[in-house]
Amino acid sequence: MPRVVKSREEFEGEIFESLVLVEGKDLPVAPAGTEFSEIAKSRRRVDGQQRVTGRARYTQDVYLPGMLHVRVLRSPYPRARVRRIDTKKAEALPGVRGVLHRFNAPKAAFRGEETIFREEVRFVGDEVAAIAADDEQTAVEALRLIEVDYELLPHVVDLEEAIGDMAPRLDTDGNVAEAATHKRGDAKRGLKEADFVVDATYRTSTQLHNSLETHGAVATWDGEQLTVYESTQHVFGVRQGLRAALKLPFSKIRVLCDYMGGGFGSKGGVGKYSIIASLFTMQLGRPARCILTREEENIAAGNRSATLQQMRIGGKGGRITALEHISWANVGQGKWVANPTGPTNTLYDIANLSSKSYKVVTNAGSLSAFRAPGYVEGTFALESAIDELAEKMGVDPLTLRRKHAASPKDPMVGKRYSDKHLIECYRIGAAEIGWQRRRAGGVRGSAPHRRRGIGMATQIWGGGGGPPAYATVHVNSDGTVVLTCGSQDIGTGTRTVLAQICADELGVELEDVHVRLGDTDNPYGPISAGSLTTASVGPAVRLAARDAREQLLGAAAGVLETPVAELRLESGVVVTKGARTPLAEILGKVDNNTVIGKGGRHPNDPELSLRTFGAHFADVEVDVQTGEITVEHIVAVHDIGRVINPTTARSQVEGGVLQALGFALSEERFVDRATGRVMNANLENYKVPTVKDVPAKITVKFVDRPDRKANNLGVKGLGEPPIIPTAAAIANAVANATGARVRHAPLTRARVLEALAIAGARS
Amino acid sequence: MLRGPGEADIAFTVNGAPAKVRAAPRRTLLDTLRETLALTGTKKVCDEGTCGACTVLVDGRPVYSCMTLAITCEGKSIETIEGISKDGELHPVQRAFIDADAFQCGFCTPGQIMSIVALLRENSAPTEDDVRRAVAGNLCRCGAYPNIVKAGVSAGKRKS
Structure with missing residues (x-):
């Protein structure tokens, strides 16, 4: 019988208490050093063949018979009232089948608003109208024929301008809203009593996800059922959003995402494109495809907020006495804010601390979660400031951190960590980078005008996962296995890891396990985000496989006329004292059958804090003439x-x-203040790293000890941790190499030269 | 031969087999492959020649198919990701990508592989730098680059 229990989960830095349905008992964790058949083994990806042959079908590759192509007209103005829309010319174009805009579209709830086409458009890229046509080119041409009468309104796009008094007020209660705050001890007094204080302002620029597969959906309505193929990190989240927008019951909506071309946080729920495609297919009776272009992706599909962060940090006697952190983040038209003070609140055991996080609205595209949202921005400021303080105090920055990093308790909530090996991460990383080689002031690089230095930074993140997550394991009569769950594989290797867990627990060969995911007709699976998939879905898969194994052994006992206690299942073979019988042979003796095992994730212990920890070390060379930074070596532990x-x-x-x-x-996204336009909404001028930017060496190390209190596998997540501390480690290495402190990420050549000039003026 | 402005018949070979399509002069090779010939292994990412995801071989040379008009391919030989495995056997580059874990989401993978296939025809034992140069125009947002370089080098060793 299922029962309801309390659980406590962390998601992207926030804690949620929930009630979950569980059944039966959880399994114990295998101790460290256990020899498994599939777990803890390097395996090739189970879907590798599909991906390297081009046969993997992504949302973009879904072409349905009679499919309409949808394109969206987007506001060219950062803030305006849509007074009138004339679509006569567009509708007269041969091949145009449908038009939607604020005057004719049905109400559709979306993120707290009643409609997807606003009367007041609020950023360049806001949806104004949509066209469905027989082919894409016709849709594009039709967009140009739509006449819109806009009444322009005052706008603001820049974070610091929006905070100021002169900016137009976009919300009735102003542009700035307090979002999170934390206090312990007395930060003011701690700063007063400190012998050394660093008071510095840090900035981070807006980062664009640029998943290679853009956001998009293909929707088809058969009069009864809506099927939506969507490039998403959460099929169940999309279904929830479609239910709210379209007022259909869950049973009439099916969302599918088989292969997925990158997410990084921005594909967490339904998009306006999927609602638009769904409205068209339901109105016109033909499948409809709405896939964003690269430019749309970069103006209207999310970003990592730019931040402005003030840090005050004090030290005395080789320790940190107090820390104050205030952050403002540009959320554009977003309704939430990621919390850059998260790491400040939780990473170090600092007695006197105060933090505040503000959300700032502007006339720019909404933020969306971007791989460790808030933590990447906040860690850049926090870990830079700690190095600045160490420098001022004349102590080794790693030694200073060690004094505050050993606590077994979460300093914010006071609960014990389920497990923590941060000091071990420091030890491994310091040895790998050769921390003892680090010299105050850096060393000469490969040429007289090149300086070399070493820096490091720490990361804390969640990744403990939690319920709800379910899985079923079907064993066919030929001994092959279908593992079904509602998760997605967004490129992280979910299919492979879940297949390994299943094969290991069940006792079959990895290649006999087929994984089906990305389908709301499967048992519920969580969003592929927050580094939670392995720790959430993995334990459910293990339970499902165990359930199936017990049933299989029961069947084998009957067929072999041997007591269950004398049977084992290994590599698809039932082993008894005297004989080895393939599973297929045993199941073949019973009439057509399917053995079905099921499992659900059990709750986390509400008294524990589940966290991942890590440290990155960077060895860099800086050309002091050009400001160019060459990252030679990154050690990630x-x-x-x-x-x-x-x-x-x-x-x-x-x-x-x-x-x-x-x-x-x-x-770095550039937005023109006067027009509100993103100036580099493309892959030409928005610079994502290429193969030539890869450091000469990346060393990856894991502590690799099971967290025995986390879940039945002892696993935690890894998606986000490695993006968190790198920027600060590099900034600290640059400061070590040159004495120049760059307080704005990205550390472009211009900013490095500017910091060099300031450092030179001081020395 | 000057053709257009209306649709034109275009004949070329795709993965060794003759193909005839009818396309407007402005239609790209990428859209022709994906939408007319249903070869969706070649991906559209930027559609403006900045990412390399749509890389295919035209007469053996790697090109961005989003920057190549179908009408310019008359009589040419086009190879795509669907055409490089023979008789159900993966191409050595494809095998090397699987062995080296040289992809995550896999969306850039067909383009990366085609760039390296072209490289190996010119240089059967490429160095890491040779591979880097070959895929310098192929973006990977998941950051699989270190393994892509390893795969390229090891595919060269397998071939020779």
Whole structure:
């Protein structure tokens, strides 16, 4: 019988208490050093063949018979009232089948608003109208024929301008709203009593996700059922959004995402494009496809907020006495804010602390979660400031951190960590980078005008996962297995890792497990975000596989006329004392059958704080003439519990480091203040790292000890941790190399030269 | 031969087989492959020649198919990701990508592979730098670059 229990989960830095349905008993964690058949083994991706042959079908590759192509007319103004729309000319164009806009579209609830086409458009890229046509080119041409009468309104796009008194007020209660605050001890007094104080302002620029597959959906309505193929990190979230917008019951909506071309946080729920495609298919009776262009992706599909952060940090006697952190983040037209003070509140055991996080609205595209939202921005400021303080105090920055990093308790909520090996991360990382080589003031680089230095930074993140997550394991009569769950594989290797867990627990060969996911007709699975998939879905898969194994052994006992206690299932073979019988042979003796195992994720212990920890070390060379930074070596060490697949884990870390390198050195959205337009909404002028930007060496290490209190596998997540500390580690290495402190990410050549000039003026 | 402005018949070979399509002069090779010939392995990412995801081989040379008009391909030989495995056997570059875990989401993968396939025809034992140069025009947002370079080098070793 299922029962309701309390659970406590963390998602993207926020804690949620929930009631969850569970059944039966959870399984114990295998201790460290256990030899598994599939877990903790490097395995090739189970979907590799599909991906390298071009056969993997992504949302973009879904072409249905009679499909209409939808294009969206977007506001060219950052703020305006849509007074009138004339679509006569557009509708007269041959091949145009439908038009939607604020005067004719049905109400459709979307993120707290009643409609998807606003009367007052609020950023360049806001949806004004949509056209469905027989082919894409016709839709594009029709957009140009729509006449819109806009009444322009005053706007503001820049974060610091929006905070100021002169900016137009976009919300009735102003542009700035307090979003989070935390206090412990007395920060003011701690700062007063400190011998050394750093008071510095840090900035981070807006980063654009640029998933290679743009956001998009293909929707088809058969009069009864709406099927939506969507490039998403959460099929169930899309279904929830469509239900709210279209007022259809869950049973009439099916959302599918088989292969997915990158998410990084921005594909967390339904988009206006999927609602628009759904409205068209329901009105016109033909499938409708709405896939964003690269430009639309970069103006209207989310971003990582730019931030302005003030840090005051005090030290005395080799310790940190107090920390004050105030953050403002440009959320554009977003309704929430990621919290850059998250790491400040939780990473170090600092007695006197005060933090505040403000949300600032502007006439720019909404933020969306971007791989460790808030934590990437906040860690840049926090970990830069700690190095600045260490420099002022004349102490080693790693030694200073060690004094505040050993606590087994979460300093914000007072609960014990389920497990924590941060000091071990420091030890491994320092040895790998050669921390003892680090000299105050850096060393000469490969040429007289090149300086070399070493820096490091720490990361804290959630990743403990939690319920709800379910899985079923079907064993066919030929001994092959279908594992079904509602999760997605957004490129992280979810299919592979879940197949390994299933094969290991069930006792079959990995290649006999087929994984089906990305479908709301499957049992519920959580969003592929927050580094929670392995720790949420993995334990459910293990329980489902265990359930199936017990049933299989029961069947084998009957067929072999041997007591269950004498049977084992290994590599698809039932082993008894004297004989080995393939599973297929046993199941073949019973009439057509399907053995069905099911499992659900059990709750987390509400008395524990589940966290991942890690540290990155950077060895860089800086050309003091050009301001160019060359990252020679990154060492990434993470404590994420047991590692299921060392190969995919390593890839995940390398990818995180490289995405962080973009944030640290080159990625920056530019918005023209006068017109509100994004000036680099493309891959030409928005600089994501290329193969040539990869550091000469990336060393990846894991503490790799099961977190025995986390879940039945002892695993935690890894998606986000590796993007968090890289930028600060690089900034600290640059400061070590040159004495120049760059307080604005990305550390472009211009900013490095400016900081060099300031450092030179001081010395 | 000057053709257009209306639709024109275009004949070329795709993955060794003759193909005839009718396309407007402005239609790209990428859209022709994906929408007319249903070869969706080649991906559209930027559609303006900045990312390399749509890389295919035209007469053996890697090109951005989003920047190539179908009408310019008359009589040419086009190879796409669907055409490089033979008789159900993966191409050595495809095998090397799987072995080296050289992809995550896989969306850039067909383009990366085609760039390296072209490289190996010119240089059967490429160095890491050779591979980097070959895929310098292929963006990967997941950051699989280190493994892509490893895959390229090891595919060269397998071939020779």
